[in-house]
Each structure stands twice: as C-alpha cells, then as structure tokens.
Amino acid sequence: MAEKKISKAYRDEFYPPIPTKMTKYWRTNLIYQFFKFVKLNFKIMRMVVKGHS
Amino acid sequence: MKIVILGAGISGHTAAAFLKRKLGRHHEVTVISPSQYYQWIPSNIWVGVGKMSVDQVRFKLSKVYDRWGIIFKQAKAMTIHPEGDQEIKTGFVTIEYTSDGDSGKQERVPYDFLVNATGPKLNFAATPGLGPDKNSLSVCSCDHAIHTWEELQKSIALMKAGKKQRFLIGTGHPKATCQGAAFEYALNLAFEFKQRKLDHLADITWISNEYEVGDFGMGGAFIKRGGYITSTKVFTESVLAEHNIRWIKRAGITNVEPGIAQYELLDGTSSFVEFDFAMLIPAFAGQGLKAFSITEEDITSRLFAPSGFMLVDADYTPKPFEEWSIRDWPEKYQNPAFPNIYATGIAFAPPHSISKPMKSPNGTEIFPSPPRTGMPSGVIGKVVAQNISEIIQKGGSGHKHLANMGKMGAACIVSAGYSMTKGLGATMTVSPIVPDWEKYPEWGRDINATVGEIGVAGHWIKLFLHYMFLHKAKGYPFWWLLPE
Ligand SMILES: Cc1cc2nc3c(=O)[nH]c(=O)nc-3n(C[C@H](O)[C@H](O)[C@H](O)COP(=O)(O)OP(=O)(O)OC[C@H]3O[C@@H](n4cnc5c(N)ncnc54)[C@H](O)[C@@H]3O)c2cc1C
Numbered sequence: 001m002a003e004k005k006i007s008k009a010y011r012d013e014f015y016p017p018i019p020t021k022m023t024k025y026w027r028t029n030l031i032y033q034f035f036k037f038v039k040l041n042f043k044i045m046r047m048v049v050k051g052h053s
Numbered sequence: 054m055k056i057v058i059l060g061a062g063i064s065g066h067t068a069a070a071f072l073k074r075k076l077g078r079h080h081e082v083t084v085i086s087p088s089q090y091y092q093w094i095p096s097n098i099w100v101g102v103g104k105m106s107v108d109q110v111r112f113k114l115s116k117v118y119d120r121w122g123i124i125f126k127q128a129k130a131m132t133i134h135p136e137g138d139q140e141i142k143t144g145f146v147t148i149e150y151t152s153d154g155d156s157g158k159q160e161r162v163p164y165d166f167l168v169n170a171t172g173p174k175l176n177f178a179a180t181p182g183l184g185p186d187k188n189s190l191s192v193c194s195c196d197h198a199i200h201t202w203e204e205l206q207k208s209i210a211l212m213k214a215g216k217k218q219r220f221l222i223g224t225g226h227p228k229a230t231c232q233g234a235a236f237e238y239a240l241n242l243a244f245e246f247k248q249r250k251l252d253h254l255a256d257i258t259w260i261s262n263e264y265e266v267g268d269f270g271m272g273g274a275f276i277k278r279g280g281y282i283t284s285t286k287v288f289t290e291s292v293l294a295e296h297n298i299r300w301i302k303r304a305g306i307t308n309v310e311p312g313i314a315q316y317e318l319l320d321g322t323s324s325f326v327e328f329d330f331a332m333l334i335p336a337f338a339g340q341g342l343k344a345f346s347i348t349e350e351d352i353t354s355r356l357f358a359p360s361g362f363m364l365v366d367a368d369y370t371p372k373p374f375e376e377w378s379i380r381d382w383p384e385k386y387q388n389p390a391f392p393n394i395y396a397t398g399i400a401f402a403p404p405h406s407i408s409k410p411m412k413s414p415n416g417t418e419i420f421p422s423p424p425r426t427g428m429p430s431g432v433i434g435k436v437v438a439q440n441i442s443e444i445i446q447k448g449g450s451g452h453k454h455l456a457n458m459g460k461m462g463a464a465c466i467v468s469a470g471y472s473m474t475k476g477l478g479a480t481m482t483v484s485p486i487v488p489d490w491e492k493y494p495e496w497g498r499d500i501n502a503t504v505g506e507i508g509v510a511g512h513w514i515k516l517f518l519h520y521m522f523l524h525k526a527k528g529y530p531f532w533w534l535l536p537e
Binding site: 011012013014015016017018019026027028030032033034036037040041043044045046047048049050 | 464
C-alpha cells in the first residue's frame with residue numbers, strides 16, 4: 001500500500017481533492033439524489049427559459 | 054415560399070419542425086440530409102460502452118416528415134447558387150442523392166430561404182493516422198460508436214484473461230473541440246471496468262489540447278462549491294484522479310500510428326504515448342460546400358470562412374484575446390452577403406475561439422476550438438425558424454428573436470456511468486456560454502447560475518433528456534412545449 005502511495009506522490013493526480021466515503025455515499029443515496037434531481041432540473045429549466053428570446 | 058434546410062441534426066431538425074409548425078401547408082419546407090436517420094448524438098457515448106443499441110439513439114426521418122408534411126430528400130448538398138442561374142431565377146442548391154436506388158443522382162433544389170445546418174465534417178484527415186479507418190476510434194456518430202463498442206469488447210476479453218490494457222481518450226488534433234464528449238467516454242470506461250472488477254487492469258490516460266483540464270473549449274468555468282469559488286480545473290482533476298485516470302494536458306496529437314500517438318506540447322517538446330485502445334475526437338471543419346454566382350464565378354469566400362463554416366452576422370475582425378467581446382458573436386445567424394441564407398448549430402463560423410489561443414514555440418496552435426453543444430444548436434435552429442416564418446408571414450426584415458452565445462446559458466450533463474442506482478452524472482450549467490467580462494468582470498459568468506454537481510441524479514437527468522429529446526424529435530404529442 002505504502003509503495004503505491006509513494007509511486008503516486010508528486011504526480012499530477014496526487015494533488016486534486018478526492019471525495020470522502022461520505023461524499024460518495026451521498027452521490028448514490030437515492031432519497032437525497034431525488035431532491036437533487038428536482039433542484040437541478042429546476043435550475044436547468046430556469047436557464048433554458050432565460051436563453052430563449 | 055420554399056424554405057430549404059440542409060442537415061437533419063439537432064439544429065436543422067429543430068428549425069424544420071418549427072418552420073413547418075409556424076408556416077403550415079401554405080409554404081414548402083424541404084429537408085436535405087445524406088442519412089435517412091435522425092440521431093441523438095449525445096447518447097452515442099452509451100452506444101460506445103454497450104449500454105444502448107444504435108436503434109435506441111436514432112429513428113427514420115421519413116416517418117416524422119411524412120406526418121408533418123415536410124419534403125425529405127436523402128441527399129447531400131454540394132453547391133449553393135444564391136443568385137440562381139439563367140433557368141432558375143431564385144437561389145438554388147445542387148444536391149446528390151445518397152439513398153439506395155437514387156444514389157449519385159443530382160438535382161437542383163430552388164429556395165426562397167436557405168438554412169445551412171450541416172454540422173461538422175469529422176476531419177480525421179487533419180491528423181495523419183487518426184480515425185476508425187486507421188489507428189483510433191471515435192464515438193462521434195452512431196456507426197463509429199458501435200464499432201468502438203466492438204473494439205472495447207475485445208479489450209474487455211483480454212482484461213478478463215488477465216492482460217493489462219492501455220486506454221487513450223481525448224482530443225486527436227491540436228485544435229479539436231468536443232472535450233466534454235471524450236471526457237464522458239473516459240469516465241464511462243472507468244465505470245464499466247469497475248463494475249466488471251477489471252479496473253486494476255485498465256490504465257486510462259486522458260489527453261487533451263486544453264491549457265488546463267476542465268477548460269472544455271469554453272475557457273473553463275467557476276463554480277460555488279464547499280464554501281469556495283472553484284475552477285472546473287479542480288473539479289475535473291478531482292474526477293480524473295478519483296477514477297484513476299492520468300492526464301496529459303496542453304497536448305496536440307500530430308500523428309497516430311498503430312498503438313502509438315505522437316504529440317507536441319505547448320512548451321514545444323514532443324513525446325508519444327502507447328495505447329491498446331484509443332478513442333480520439335478529430336478536428337471539425339465545415340462540410341466544404343461551394344458557392345457560385347449567376348455567372349458561375351466561384352463565390353465560396355462570400356459565404357464561407359476558410360474553415361468551411363458559414364459566415365454569419367459575427368464580427369470576424371481579428372483581435373487579441375484581451376479585446377474579445379460577446380458582441381463579436383452572432384445573434385441572427387444570417388449571411389451578410391445573402392440575407393435569405395442562414396447557418397445554425399455547428400455550421401456557422403464562430404468569430405474566434407472561446408478558449409485563449411495558444412501557440413507552441415514551433416508555431417503549432419494548441420487550444421480547443423469553440424464547441425457548439427446541443428442546447429445552443431437547438432435554440433439557434435428555433436430562433437432562425439421563428440424569424441424566417443415571421444418575415445414570410447408579416448413581411449419586413451425584422452429579426453425579433455435573437456440568440457447570442459454570450460447571453461444564453463447552457464446545461465451539459467457529463468455522464469460518468471450508466472446505472473439507475475450506482476451510475477453517476479456531473480451536471481454542469483454555465484451562463485452565458487461565452488464569458489461576458491464586461492457584465493461579470495470577476496469570473497466572466499453569472500456565478501449564481503453556474504452549477505457543478507456529481508451524483509446519480511445527473512445520470513437520471515441525462516437519461517431523461519435522452520427520452521425527452523427523442524420524444525420531441527419524433528414529434529410526439531406536445532413536442533413543441535419541450536425546450537431545446
Ligand atoms: C459523442 C458526442 C456527445 C455529445 N454530447 C453532448 C451532450 O451531452 N450535450 C450537448 O449539448 N451536446 C453534446 N454533443 C454536441 C452535439 O451533438 C452537437 O452540438 C449537435 O449535434 C450539433 O448539432 P448540428 O445540428 O449543428 O449538427 P449535427 O447534429 O452534426 O447535424 C448535422 C446534419 O447535417 C447533415 N449533413 C452533413 N453534410 C451535409 C450536406 N452536405 N448536405 C446536407 N446535410 C448534411 C448530417 O447528416 C446531419 O444530419 C455531443 C457530441 C458528440 C460527438
């Protein structure tokens with residue numbers, strides 16, 4: 001394991017933020033995601049309506 | 054009046070649908086397109102990983118056009134004659150049929166209004182060795198995507214037999230665009246390998262001409278997230294790192310040989326990367342239509358830019374990046390030389406890129422060309438249809454409906470895995486598409502309208518949009534209420 005970590009260090013892919021277990025959990029929590037679905041659709045629709053003249 | 058539309062993609066099909074709906078039986082709407090199918094191109098990503106069949110992403114145009122009363126000619130446009138000739142007094146287009154039986158037959162199709170919605174020519178030839186007939190794969194059309202899926206199955210079989218496979222995904226030309234589609238494909242590959250528990254045998258590399266990953270040909274974007282205003286560079290690098298995808302940025306692929314892609318970096322150095330499977334997006338160009346005057350003089354340069362895309366009401370004066378403005382971008386999509394000719398979707402010539410132009414010390418331009426995604430392509434098609442029908446019905450030359458990419462927003466859902474419960478999609482919205490540095494001096498865009506979220510909800514939205522847009526394109530009940 002330590003070997004794998006050292007092989008990654010100082011490479012580009014070593015630095016970006018990586019999601020925690022909790023973040024990953026919420027991404028596929030169906031109830032939470034259902035609300036996200038509604039919210040994101042609303043945001044997209046608002047933009048679509050604004051984009052048409 | 055006769056309105057002729059060249060191309061039945063997202064933009065041309067939308068324009069045809071609204072023109073017919075507005076003009077009814079009293080005017081003739083003709084669509085000319087070389088394929089008998091309409092295809093919902095964004096879902097080709099899923100065809101390329103075996104999650105959808107070709108028939109799920111396309112349908113026969115004649116069924117819809119027969120119902121709507123639109124004349125459909127399965128042919129490709131070759132030349133435009135805006136002034137007509139001795140016989141035909143209006144403008145006309147020469148076309149060559151591609152349908153079985155009529156293949157090769159030529160015809161002259163007169164018009165009062167012409168809409169050029171011919172999209173991009175997939176210019177594989179601009180990169181030696183690139184393309185499905187040569188050394189790399191593509192998902193830019195459903196035929197390419199199905200071929201890519203066949204090749205992917207071979208790699209999966211080798212991985213199942215314990216053999217490591219190297220995947221190279223990204224842009225196949227120093228000035229290619231459509232990074233979003235390639236990025237989606239890379240993420241879908243990573244997801245599929247994980248689902249099959251083969252991820253330890255997959256070595257995926259993202260290669261791109263972007264200055265920073267997450268540029269996506271629109272100069273990147275900024276998102277409010279976790280108490281910070283974060284660049285899409287961070288967002289994209291995070292997604293790549295999470296999926297164990299390495300990246301090579303500022304790279305212009307110059308040559309593809311079997312198993313090897315050579316590239317030049319913006320710092321002028323050259324290198325190569327080896328692969329077992331490469332899906333690389335080609336450069337885009339216009340379709341190469343020619344135009345002739347009434348005296349048969351070649352007037353192509355009055356209608357088209359050297360790239361082959363059609364000139365419209367944009368400001369094409371060359372200017373440095375620092376002087377670019379949203380006013381450079383067109384709003385009517387009307388050709389300045391011939392006001393009854395319009396170009397919509399990818400077919401119009403943009404005034405310049407959106408990403409900052411960059412050149413290597415060797416003089417190679419390495420930066421993304423401007424993307425014109427589905428939403429603006431559809432909106433532009435509709436706006437042009439509305440203006441033409443109002444000019445026909447009410448007279449005058451007014452263009453009440455405008456669509457400037459520096460004023461309109463766009464939503465883009467980046468698929469990152471196809472599954473109703475475990476799938477992922479990154480929902481991204483930006484407003485406007487072309488940064489407006491005068492209105493939004495800090496970030497170029499409305500930070501409150503910019504969204505970047507990852508979750509299964511993104512996958513549901515992408516899937517929902519697939520069915521919604523096909524419903525709309527097929528002209529099923531209330532199609533006109535659905536947005537572009
Ligand atoms: C793999 C992939 C995934 C994508 N995913 C997304 C996404 O998720 N979201 C998004 O917003 N956008 C996406 N895009 C971009 C989107 O597909 C394009 O913006 C859109 O297709 C452009 O529409 P268009 O009508 O201008 O061109 P096209 O859809 O390419 O249509 C051009 C039409 O012109 C026809 N034609 C070509 N030559 C001639 C000729 N000589 N005469 C007559 N007709 C001709 C073609 O057959 C076709 O019917 C994706 C693109 C790709 C390649």
